[in-house]
Amino acid sequence: MKTGIIQQHNTTDMQDNMQRLAEKIARLAHDGAELIVLQELHNGLYFCQVEDVNNFNQAEPIPGPSTEFFGKLAKEHHIVLVTSLFERRTAGLYHNTAVVFERDGSIAGKYRKMHIPDDPAYYEKFYFTPGDLGFRPIDTSVGRLGVLVCWDQWYPEAARLMALHGAEVLIYPTAIGYESSDTEDEQERQREAWTTVQRGHAVANGLPVITVNRVGHESDPSRQTNGIEFWGSSFVAGPQGELLFRAPKDEETCQLIDIDLRRSEQVRRWWPFLRDRRIDHYDNLLKRFAEE
Template sequence: MHAHKPYTLALVQMAPAETTRASVEKAADLVREAGKQGASLVCLPELFATPYFCQTEDHAHFALAEPIPGPTTQALALAAKDAKATVVIPLFERRASGLYHNSLAVAGPDGNLLGVYRKMHIPDDPLFYEKFYFTPGDLGFKRFDTPVGPIGTLICWDQWYPEAARLTALRGADILFYPTAIGWHPSEKAQYGTEQREAWMTIQRSHAIANGCYVASVNRVGHEIPPSGGDGLEFWGSSFVCGPMGTIIAEASTVLEEIILAEIDPQKVDTTRTHWPFLRDRRIDAYGDIVRRYIDEE
């Protein structure tokens, strides 16, 4: 099943530019740069084309959304073709009037779109008011077949859910992508910052171990304060790639815009799963209750 050869993966850790158009051009340039550095698979952060507008609930922000295909997917698909790479393109999707998703499209190295994933888990927390903007995804968990092998894509808040990682891995993905926008509330950073960032890395590394696959998480950087003021959010970068045993093989800084590269060997997925056969020993006959909200009665 796995005849795929090793390849180079690039994660583009970035902050948005002044305008959506400038952000998209910047991202396209970085994808081309990643291609020059040998990457055949590239992933951008969640909602990379705009500031993280979910810090406030403002109807004006719906104007930032666009259809798929649209200007952002078009520009990045073109960059994918130039880079001869498959590119994961997160964006704010306008599906219809009054219906919006936090989505991503995958473009192949020929510039064609391979499909769309819509974020399934939508958070609603202080300065992460996503339920105001996004309808939960209705496409389920996805696998995309790319020239380098099958990949799975999830988005940000999805990264805390073992069920999402498992169901995506069970579709045959060798690598799980988590484009992300996560940061510190400046007032909490001193007390909880280290713990929060470490929890974020630990849960995702654990998905790699539990599923015997690679995990790649790409975050934005920068301190973003909304026009309405306040402390804003300090995005913590730290984009990373880990192998099927959870070992980190590439990691970015907390503050710099950078492209990080990692060598991915699909054979390692096969080897790891053979020696740690979690899929073999799963008791699928005993997991029916996973679809319940809480097991409070028999």
């Protein structure tokens, strides 16, 4: 499966951001991409650095203007396209939603982000209601896609449930970066932990992983912090966690990677983790904390 990823630095000009994405999508499709994955909330800046009710004006219904725009691109270039949008479901109810388009421009499915962070500069609970569509893969002409979003990538349960429902690949549109007051060593520990945990999901489930992150500095509108330096480092890992590609941490990247989905079958034969799961002793996983 020839897969394109677009790691982009966004500005306040949403139309320009979307046009640059369109140009890169066209370039990757021309080079043979069958599947293209975009970063989290790719139309504009990462607005969750502050709690501001005016930011809800950026939300859209699905279907809506952005699904029309990206659906046309998917149809024009005959690709499967994974996007990430700020969904307005109704007044006062909003989601961080990934929308997947089929080659004909139709919506193949969507996933609403399940795990919602609430940390300094990542005030997502102010904006997003936790998803209610479950961990269900989306069937497309290139395969069954286990699409999750950003903070979901730290949770092995989410990856496992996608795998148990038949996902053939795990996909994570992402927006994560450095806290400016952290030391350089701490920043690198965080970036490497982020990569390592997702490579672990690949190994534990015998599936490829595609992760596409933002890149570049985005200022804090409130000026209470020094903003976020998104660490890029978008990557694709194979079903043994092997890195097939990793983007720079400080540059825009538009890359085509060939993923062999057939390898998962063989890897799962060597390492039959699903066979050996002790499902008769996992009841405590449904508890917040398993006290004696």
